[in-house]
Amino acid sequence: xxxxxxxxxxxxxxxxxxxxxxxxxxxxxxxxxxxxxxxxxxxxxxxxxxxxxxxxxxxxxxxxxxxxxxxxxxxxxxxxxxxxxxxxxxxxxxxxxxxxxxxxxxxxxxxxxxxxxxxxxxxxxxxxxxxxxxxxxxxxxxxxxxxxxxxxxxxxxxxxxxxxxxxxxxxxxxxxxxxxxxxxxxxxxxxxxxxxxxxxxxxxxxxxxxxxxxxxxxxxxxxxxxxxxxxxxxxxxxxxxxxxxxxxxxxxxxxxxxxxxxxxxxxxxxxxxxxxxxxxxxxxxxxxxxxxxxxx
Numbered sequence: 001x002x003x004x005x006x007x008x009x010x011x012x013x014x015x016x017x018x019x020x021x022x023x024x025x026x027x028x029x030x031x032x033x034x035x036x037x038x039x040x041x042x043x044x045x046x047x048x049x050x051x052x053x054x055x056x057x058x059x060x061x062x063x064x065x066x067x068x069x070x071x072x073x074x075x076x077x078x079x080x081x082x083x084x085x086x087x088x089x090x091x092x093x094x095x096x097x098x099x100x101x102x103x104x105x106x107x108x109x110x111x112x113x114x115x116x117x118x119x120x121x122x123x124x125x126x127x128x129x130x131x132x133x134x135x136x137x138x139x140x141x142x143x144x145x146x147x148x149x150x151x152x153x154x155x156x157x158x159x160x161x162x163x164x165x166x167x168x169x170x171x172x173x174x175x176x177x178x179x180x181x182x183x184x185x186x187x188x189x190x191x192x193x194x195x196x197x198x199x200x201x202x203x204x205x206x207x208x209x210x211x212x213x214x215x216x217x218x219x220x221x222x223x224x225x226x227x228x229x230x231x232x233x234x235x236x237x238x239x240x241x242x243x244x245x246x247x248x249x250x251x252x253x254x255x256x257x258x259x260x261x262x263x264x265x266x267x268x269x270x271x272x273x274x275x276x277x278x279x280x281x282x283x284x285x286x287x288x289x290x291x292x293x294x295x296x
Contacts, residue, residue: 003071008021008025008035009035011024012036013061014122017055073132088116088275089117098242099265103284106283137267139265141196143195152269155265156264157262158261160238161237161255162224163183167233169252169254170254174255180235185234187213199263223236
């Protein structure tokens with residue numbers, strides 16, 4: 001049994017999708033499948049129930065998951081105990097956009113010798129990895145605290161509406177939710193981002209309508225491409241900090257009026273003995289937007 005096999009197994013168990021697990025691991029899907037199959041042969045048990053429609057943990061997989069996580073956490077702690085503190089392992093959240101660039105630029109100015117390893121994972125996984133030491137800190141949005149983790153408020157992340165560039169709404173400086181009532185809403189599945197979906201649906205309900213829904217899921221790039229090309233008008237929401245970095249000529253981003261829709265972002269850190277680099281990271285998070293800008 002190899003640590004790599006356990007790592008791949010845990011990633012697939014968290015995503016319940018071999019393709020998404022491969023994306024997180026930055027390897028091809030076939031390599032993930034092969035290593036998981038080798039682990040299953042060694043254990044003599046199927047760990048996943050695979051079908052064309054879903055991937056689920058078997059009973060054996062459910063029993064192995066906490067043990068595999070414990071092994072990986074122990075290895076992480078052992079490595080951290082003997083390695084010099086030169087790398088900060090930071091969990092990231094989708095759509096941080098300009099925030100992430102600003103923080104990393106400020107951190108490079110504050111601590112030029114501190115490397116940052118960015119880790120992408122679902123919110124719950126990020127929190128668990130902070131708690132057990134696999135991550136030093138993580139950005140999270142509208143997250144519920146978990147045992148052993150402290151959430152330090154950072155900023156509010158406003159959302160903007162993305163509408164087709166050729167739609168009459170695109171000529172306005174902003175948009176009210178009720179103006180979108182006749183357009184189909186494209187948004188991630190709730191299981192992928194409950195705070196975001198609940199915020200949008202509750203706001204639509206308060207505005208007096210239930211948006212007709214378009215297809216659920218897909219990458220943001222695919223959703224924006226569909227909105228820009230579809231003959232049936234559609235809309236979605238994007239974090240403003242991310243939208244400012246996107247080049248989507250067939251889509252227009254509009255702030256909401258009269259009040260913005262926003263989710264709070266926090267930094268998750270261990271309650272007991274957080275790494276020294278976390279203080280430097282918090283200092284970087286508090287840096288003004290133009291920190292590190294030495295342009296014209």
